Amino acid sequence: MTHLLPRSTPELRSVPSAAIARLISALDGVDQVHTLTVVRHGHVIAEATWAPYDRELPTAVYSVSKSFTSIAVGLAVSEGLFGIDDRVLDLLPDFAPDDPSEHLRALRVRHLLTMTTGHAQESPLWEGDWVRAxxxxxxRYAPGTHWLYNTPATHVLSQIVQLRSGQRLLDYLRPRLFDPLGFREPVWEQSPAGVDAGGFGLSIRPEELAVFGQLLLQGGDWEGRRLVPAEWIEQATSRQVDNEPGDRDWNQGYGFQFWRCRHDAYRGDGAFGQYVVVLPRHDAVVAITGGLPDMQQPLDAVWEFLLPAFDTTEPAGEPAVPTPVPAVGGEVRAGEVAYEYEGPVRSLRVSEGVLEIDGRDLVCRPDAWSDGILAADPSADRFWYGDQVAVSGGWTGERFTADLRLLQDATTFHLVLDGSGYLRITRDVGFDGTEVWEGRTVQSDVVAHHSAVSP
Incomplete structure (x- = not known):
């Protein structure tokens, strides 16, 4: 394992280890945290991984991607490729509709950065040319007068950087940011038009997320080299606009693709619990990955257990060990059952500790996690990031139950198969709800055959 940041004990960086233990214990109760990294004074003082997840695997950081896009924009501006007050239609004339509105003619790069484009709702992605859409x-509103969280706006920024630099975001940032920081093969999902998504789709390792936070904390300096202008980081992470009213960490104002937090902190923030939280007042960074239904919970734990502990002392406590994610119980049975379906799963077979999905064998045993490979299949309307999975499951009576955890993404799939071939698949987090496949739909579509009978 190659470390990108030096290691230290919490006490040597003026944080009691007992406070770290309390933080990890609190996160144990949050469903689901995958990894935690705490950095103080430039040293990693705590790292925790909830099995079966793996810190060495890249993981989708969802909208934390927006913060990397912000840095790309800042670098492009510093290189004179365009300015933040340039009109968007001047930069993208070939993407404009035939009769641009007055509001669209007034739209500037600054409005894209602050998500004050004037949209009343986000335009849909996934089909066609996302920028044109x-x-x-x-x-509906004049640019600069109305805040709306707006992923397509970030994609337009990606298109601007690509058009003006001649490189996709990933390639533009590689020599300027990723390589100097030691990132190992980051990947970025692209639109059908070949433009990096910008607002999502970046996959990096958990420690790389913490390294990004440390670079921000250091004002863009890294090992004696200036990677990002300090002025840009100051602007990007400061409150540029007010957003929705309230007292949560989503109501503290918005910068250039960064969220402000309570306690004078700021963060890059991705769906289902991907965070890089920077606390300048305490010279600290907290990076978290997860698959969380409630994204406020881990931030509350940081504020309650870590924040008060900076620069305090107390007797050393027992080191905290994250509680592994519970595996699925049941039993392994002799024999085999196999079924075919129409839908995101085309075939499923269970045979003596092996779960086969669409021809891919996965070791699947009760009370233990087994790693395997299961790629997404867009042709079957089945998409996720990465192909590394962990599986656990077994038979209880006439029912086979298994959990399939995406080790490079946020989601866990829960499969239930009964003796008639009826299959139901749900997931714990997702943009369009938790149920993937309704039992009635699967039952009506099943073309079942038994190649053997389970005893």
Whole structure:
């Protein structure tokens, strides 16, 4: 394992180890945290991984991608490729609708950065040219007057950087940011038009997420070399606009693709619990990955257990060990059952400790996690990031139950198969709800055959 940041004990960086133990214990009760990294004074003082997850695997950071896009924009501005007050249609004339509205003509890069484009709702992605769709959508409000969280706006920024630099975001950032920081093969999902998504789709390792936070904390300096202008980081992470009213960490104002937090902190923030939280007042960074239904919980734990512990002392406590994610119980049975379906799963077979999905064998045993490979299949309307999975499951009576955890993504899939071939698949987190496959739909679509009978 190659470390990108030096290690230290909490006490040597003026944090009681007992406080770290309390933080990890609190996160044990949060469903589901995958990894935690705490950095103080430039040293990693705590790292925790909830099995079966793996810190060495890249993981999808979802909208933390937006913060990396912000840095790319800042670098492009510093290189004179465009300015933040340039008009978007001047930079992207070939993407404009035939009759641009007055509001669209007034739209500037600054409005994309602050998500004050004037949209009343996000334009849909996934089909066609995402940039053209974003620029064609109605701007109900004058740019700069209305805040709306707006992933397509970030994608437009990606298109601007790509058009002006001649490189996709990933390639533009590689020599300027990723390589100097020691990132190992980051990947970025692209639109059908070949433009990096910008607002999502970046996959990096948990420690790389912490390294990014440390670079921000250091004002863009890294090992004696300036990677990012300090002025840009100051602007990007400061409150540029007010957002929705309230007292949660999502109501503290918005910068250039960064969220402000309570306690004078700021963060890059991704769906289902991907965070890089920077605490300048305490010279600290906290990076978290997860698959969380409630994203406020881990931040509350940081504020309650870590924040008060900076620069305090107390007797050393027992080191905290994260509680592994519980595996699925049941039993392994002799024999085999196999079924075919129409839908995101085309075939499923259970045979003496092996779960086969669409021809891919996965070791699947009760009360233990087994790693395997299961790639996404867009042709079957089945998409996720990465292909590393962990599986656990077994038979209880006439029912086979298994959990399939995506080790490079946020989601866990829960499979239930009964003796008639009825299959139900649900997931714990997702943008369009938790149920993937309704039992009635699967039952009506099943074309079942038994190649053997389970005893």
């Amino acid at each position: 974003a620029l064609a959508a109605e701007l």
